[in-house]
Amino acid sequence: MIGPDLRRAYETDGVVCLRQAFDAGWLTVASDAIEQGRANPGPMYIDYSAETAPGTYYGDFWTWPQVPAMRSFIFDSPAARLVGEVMGVASVMLVTDNWLIREAGAVNRAPWHHDAPYFDLDGKWCVLWMALEPVGPGEGIVVLKGSHRWGRTFMPESFAGTGPKAEPHESYERTPDFARDLARHDPVEYSLEPGDCLVFDAFTVHGVTNAVPPKHGSRRLTMRFADGDAVYRRRGPWTLEMTEFLEREHGLVEGGPYRCELLPVLWSRDGDAAGSIR
Ligand SMILES: O=C(O)CCC(=O)C(=O)O
Numbered sequence: 001m002i003g004p005d006l007r008r009a010y011e012t013d014g015v016v017c018l019r020q021a022f023d024a025g026w027l028t029v030a031s032d033a034i035e036q037g038r039a040n041p042g043p044m045y046i047d048y049s050a051e052t053a054p055g056t057y058y059g060d061f062w063t064w065p066q067v068p069a070m071r072s073f074i075f076d077s078p079a080a081r082l083v084g085e086v087m088g089v090a091s092v093m094l095v096t097d098n099w100l101i102r103e104a105g106a107v108n109r110a111p112w113h114h115d116a117p118y119f120d121l122d123g124k125w126c127v128l129w130m131a132l133e134p135v136g137p138g139e140g141i142v143v144l145k146g147s148h149r150w151g152r153t154f155m156p157e158s159f160a161g162t163g164p165k166a167e168p169h170e171s172y173e174r175t176p177d178f179a180r181d182l183a184r185h186d187p188v189e190y191s192l193e194p195g196d197c198l199v200f201d202a203f204t205v206h207g208v209t210n211a212v213p214p215k216h217g218s219r220r221l222t223m224r225f226a227d228g229d230a231v232y233r234r235r236g237p238w239t240l241e242m243t244e245f246l247e248r249e250h251g252l253v254e255g256g257p258y259r260c261e262l263l264p265v266l267w268s269r270d271g272d273a274a275g276s277i278r
Contacts, residue, residue: 001085002018002082002086007085007086007088010086010087010199012146013145013146013188014143014145014147014148014149014200014203015143015145015198015199015200015201015204016199016200017192017197017198018082018197018198021078021082021130022078022079022130023195024195026073026078027195029069030077030130030221031219033063033069033072033073033097033099033221034099034101034132036067036069036070037067038060040067041060042060042062042065042066043062044060044061044062044063045058045060046059046060048108048158048159048160048161049107049160050160051160051162052107052108053105053106053107053108055103056103056107056108057100057101057103057108057109058101059098059099059100059101060098061096062096062097063097063099064094064097070099073221074094074097074223074266079128079223079225080094080266080267081267082199083126083128083225084267084268084269086126086199087225087227089229089269090269091227091228091229091265091267091268092226092227092265092267092268093227093230093258093259093266094224094225094226094262094263094264094266095119095125095230096119096223096224097221098223098224099219099220099221100220100221100222101218101219102214102217102218102220103217104213104214105214106214107161107213108159108161109207109211110141110159110206110208111157111159111161112154112157112175112176112178112179112205112206112209113157113175113206113207114203114204114206115202115224116153116203117153117154117155117172118156118239119224119235119239119242120234120239120242120252120258121230121232121233121258122230123226123229123230123231124202124226124227124229124230125201125224125225126202126226127198127202127204127222127223127224128197128198128222128223128225129141129197129198129199129200129220130192130194130197130198130221131192131194131218131219131220132219132220132221133217133218133219134191134192134194135191135192137191138209138210139210139214140189140191140192140208140218141189141198141207142187142189142207142208143188143204143205144186144206145186145187146186147186147203147205148200148201148203149203150203152173153171153172153173154173154175154205155167155169155173155238156238157175166237166238169236170236178207182209185205202224226258228265228268229257230259231256231257232246232255232256232258234254246260250262250263
């Protein structure tokens, strides 16, 4: 159960660490989800390392329709309830499932960013991040505590290391290099065992700061969930591929609910049926 202290910490810091949130059974399902996804890549599969060290940092999202274990993790694991309780919302829907693999020797890594500007939605939402292998200092992500309350919005940076996805646009700033005076930005990094996870706000800034390629690989799930009231809102030219996919294939309408067969309601506080698209 998520208590009031944890809820308060999430509000204040924009990140919480949940120890042993997933048992061995769910870790097997998560591992199967990644292995099945890797064997059967979908339209959103991307190799971020294609230009540097191909096949060392790659992933896929919106995989659950073709990946049975991912479907099971999304619909039946404690993930949706946990994030619902952490965010303090009445219902939770899927934004994306997403797996990532960072192999030993990967040069590419997640830049400083927050997730909100990468996706076409407005509302309260969060990321649940976990690794299936232990991650120690320098191996996982560094999170800037309280950055979700800065009231700033940063232009998404490419995970392939090619810089911002578009020129500064309206209120979207170029992302500063927070590593320059990191201590000023209240960084926090966690050592995580399999079963532990982080939950952080969609506006919480984070990144993989260690420029040294990892010595061993790790498989990560970075799952995104929203309050059931989330609204579909086009972000800008840099999300065009997703915008077209959601509008053409799934009928989403600007200003309407961020909800369709691909993006179902997964949990509600009063125990409504999961999987509904109402
Ligand atoms: O696990 C990673 O390499 C980065 C994940 C991340 O930053 C994200 O999905 O927003």
